[in-house]
Amino acid sequence: MNNQEILLLSASLSVLTYSFGSLLLGLPLPFPSLKKLGSTLMKDAVFSMFTVALSSLLLSLPVTIYEKISADWGVFEEWIAKRALILSSLKAGASLASSLLSKVAGELALDSFLEPFVKSINYSLLTLYLALSLSIIIRHHYAKLILLGILLSSIPLRLARGAGCYLIAFSIVFYAGLPLMPLFVENFSTPVDYPDINTDVAQGVIRVLDRRGVPVPNAVVSGYDLETNRLLFKYTTNALGVTTIKSPLDGLPVNRVFGLMVEVMGRQAVVNPRIVEPSFYKRFIGERVELDVLLEDVLLIDKNGVYLFIGSEKEASISEEQNIIKVYLGESEQYVFLVHPLTCNVDIGGTVLTRSVNVWNDIPVVINEIFVESVEKPVIITVNECRLQNIDFYYPYTLSTSLSLKDRFTQTASQILLNFVVLPAVYIAILLSITSALAYTLSGARDRLPVKPW
Amino acid sequence: MSNITEFVQSLAVQVTLVSWSVFLLAWSIGWMLRGSPIPLARVRRAGQSFIEDAVWAAFWLSVGSLVFALVSKIAQVLQGAP
Numbered sequence: 001m002n003n004q005e006i007l008l009l010s011a012s013l014s015v016l017t018y019s020f021g022s023l024l025l026g027l028p029l030p031f032p033s034l035k036k037l038g039s040t041l042m043k044d045a046v047f048s049m050f051t052v053a054l055s056s057l058l059l060s061l062p063v064t065i066y067e068k069i070s071a072d073w074g075v076f077e078e079w080i081a082k083r084a085l086i087l088s089s090l091k092a093g094a095s096l097a098s099s100l101l102s103k104v105a106g107e108l109a110l111d112s113f114l115e116p117f118v119k120s121i122n123y124s125l126l127t128l129y130l131a132l133s134l135s136i137i138i139r140h141h142y143a144k145l146i147l148l149g150i151l152l153s154s155i156p157l158r159l160a161r162g163a164g165c166y167l168i169a170f171s172i173v174f175y176a177g178l179p180l181m182p183l184f185v186e187n188f189s190t191p192v193d194y195p196d197i198n199t200d201v202a203q204g205v206i207r208v209l210d211r212r213g214v215p216v217p218n219a220v221v222s223g224y225d226l227e228t229n230r231l232l233f234k235y236t237t238n239a240l241g242v243t244t245i246k247s248p249l250d251g252l253p254v255n256r257v258f259g260l261m262v263e264v265m266g267r268q269a270v271v272n273p274r275i276v277e278p279s280f281y282k283r284f285i286g287e288r289v290e291l292d293v294l295l296e297d298v299l300l301i302d303k304n305g306v307y308l309f310i311g312s313e314k315e316a317s318i319s320e321e322q323n324i325i326k327v328y329l330g331e332s333e334q335y336v337f338l339v340h341p342l343t344c345n346v347d348i349g350g351t352v353l354t355r356s357v358n359v360w361n362d363i364p365v366v367i368n369e370i371f372v373e374s375v376e377k378p379v380i381i382t383v384n385e386c387r388l389q390n391i392d393f394y395y396p397y398t399l400s401t402s403l404s405l406k407d408r409f410t411q412t413a414s415q416i417l418l419n420f421v422v423l424p425a426v427y428i429a430i431l432l433s434i435t436s437a438l439a440y441t442l443s444g445a446r447d448r449l450p451v452k453p454w
Numbered sequence: 455m456s457n458i459t460e461f462v463q464s465l466a467v468q469v470t471l472v473s474w475s476v477f478l479l480a481w482s483i484g485w486m487l488r489g490s491p492i493p494l495a496r497v498r499r500a501g502q503s504f505i506e507d508a509v510w511a512a513f514w515l516s517v518g519s520l521v522f523a524l525v526s527k528i529a530q531v532l533q534g535a536p
Contacts, residue, residue, distance in 0.1 A: 009459045011522075016466040018518050023473040026511030028480035028504045035507055042514060049522050053529030 006147040010052045010154040017156040018045035041156065048154030058146050058168060062175035071179035073139055079182035080132045083420060084125060091121045120413035124420030131181065131424055138174045145171040153443065165443035166435065173435045184427045189419040192412060201397060202254035204281065204289035206235065206243045208262060210300045210307075211316065215241020216264065217303050218391045221293065223252075224259040226275065232258055233397035239303065250396035252289060254278060262295060264307050265339045266360030267367075269295040301325055304386035306344055308379070309337040319378075326378040336379065338368040343387045349380030363389060473515055480508035 001009075021041030024034055051058070094117055138145075145167050152164030208219040217239045223232040232253060235243035245251065257277050262269045272294040273280060281289040299308040299316060308327060310316055311334050319326045329336065335353070340346050342357060342364035353369040370379055487501025514521075 005459060009462060012459055012462040012466060015518070015522070016462055016469060018521075019466050019469040019473055019515070022511045022515045022518070023469055023476055025514070026473060026477045026480050026508045028476070028483040028508070030500050030503070038511070046521060046525060049525045050529060053526045054533065057529075057533045 003143065003147055006151050007052055007055055010147075010151045011049065013151070013154040013156065014045045014049040014052060017041050017048065017154070020156055021045060044156075044158060044161075045154075048150075051150050051153060055147065055150055058150070058172075059143050062142055062146075062172045065172065065176035066179070069176060069180070071176060073135065073179050076135060076179040076182055077132070080128050080135075084128050087121050087125050087128070087416070087420070091118060091125070094118050094121070114409065117409045117413045120417045120421075124416050127421045127424050131178075131428070134174070134428075135178050138171065138178060142171040142175045161443050162439070166439040169435045169438035169442060173431055173438060177431045177434070181424060181427050185419065185423045188423055190415055192415045192419060200253055200255045201249070201251045202281075202287050202289045203245070204252040204254075204291070205245060206237075206252070206291045206293055208237045208241050208243075208293050208295060210295050210298045211310075212299065212318070213294075214300045216295060216298065216300050216307075217241055218264070218305055218388065219269075219295070220263040220391070220393045222261045222263070222395075223276070223397065224261065226257060226259050231395060234393045234395035236391055236393045244394075245396070246394060247396065247398065250398045252281075252291070253397055254281075254287075254289065260293065262293060264295070264298055264309075265305065265341065265363075265365045266358060267307075267309060267337070267339055269309070270297045272296055299327065301327075301338070301381055302340075302344070302383045302386055304344065304383075305388040306338070306340040306346060306381070306383055306386060308381070309339060310334070311336070323383050325381045325383070327381065328378045329372050329375065332372065332374045334372050336370050336372055338370060338379075338381065340366055340386070341388055342366055343389065345384040345386070347382040347384065349382070350377075361391075361393075363391070470515065470518075473511065477508050477512045477515070480504050480511075484508060 018041070021038045021044075024038030024041065027034060027038075094114055097114065149164040149167030149169075149171070152160040152167060154164070155161070206221050208216045208221060210216050215237070217237055219237045219241070220234060221237065221243055222234045224230065225232055233250075235245070238244050255278055257275060260271055260274055260276050262271045276291065281291055283289050297309050297311065299310060299318065300306075301308050302325075310329060311331060316330050317328045319328075338346070338348060344366075346366075348368060348370065351371045351373070353371055355366065355368050358365050358367060372379060481504075484501045484504030487497055487504065490497065490501070492498075
């Protein structure tokens, strides 16, 4: 049924109402209320005919108001799309984080703080999409709604006059008012600080090996962002030369390229690889990764913290008897550095040029500069006694930098709920109350049948 | 779906016809009551009111199309249409 037909039907209904009213008026029955009903019906018919005749004014009214208050559907839809995009990506991140979390931390952690967050996003998305659907209906079918309202209000005996006038008022108010929702929400909303969800984490360790492939303990391994030079993580190797992970949420970057730096007793070593790509990882079941890092200029003398820094060109060999270690270097006339903490008692058989003590993170470290004359003459190192205080640098690359802060998630969830559920709902409630006021004005004071009890 | 419109229109025509017949009926009943040799004032008054209402109904029925034409004209003036 097209618009013209609807108008024709409404007009016919008005005529019907009119004839029916005059029939009641002329009935030879001695009931005054029946006569009154007849004349009321005739008045209603005139009213609805008036509405039908005014249809083009009613149809142009929403657009006129819309242009007068400079509302814009485009802005509205863009606003919805942007918010939906932010929320969707947040939800995807949270879902991924929760799936990773449930794998490592079980259901408890998942339920406790991620679930309300995800729920709030769901509700917000639902509200936004509802508003969007409403806007699409209003925007493209407001004319139909108004005509339907005219039709309903011209049904005889005021059977649907209230509903009809409500439809007309609804179309007018929502067509002009709904596009202004972003203005309302943005003005009254609190800024949301979205949590920084980092899901680019795999459970993983780095094994640090010296030149000969021996695991190096107490090495401090740091990862850097290549572009911003920001520190990503800092771990310390244990006695097996493997970085220790203290939380199941901590690990290594799995999808990014990063720079690697290894410090041994405060001295930076030449590492291979210097730039780590995701393909370098050895991958295991359960998304565990492992990375072997070779220190090209370091020889581990004693695992309690005695290291020899050599030139990285030629091979070196080590022979060990009791605690006497002989290091044969592959190249003559070079300077090597023996580094150990002050708490170690080390004798060196060879030419020690300088011996200096540096303090590295509260640990006094001895650096011996040794000159090696020839390949045949080894550097003889005797480690008498060695103790090392615990070295523990720990700056984890964790699943989310704010995941552990439950309060922050709850706060964000509440902010999201306020901004994208409560405020739009309040705005729509305001529009609805305006609508009912307008509908009341349109339909007249009384909606009920004008029949009095006899 | 124009059936509904046609149905409503035919219904309106029928109702109008019925209204005219009812007017004639009410008119005759009214005169009958008014002129009946019954010595009750109430009956005569009822007859009088029947006649009056029937005349009004007939009047509105006959000017019905005029009323609607007037409404359309006023609406056109309000909307500023030619």
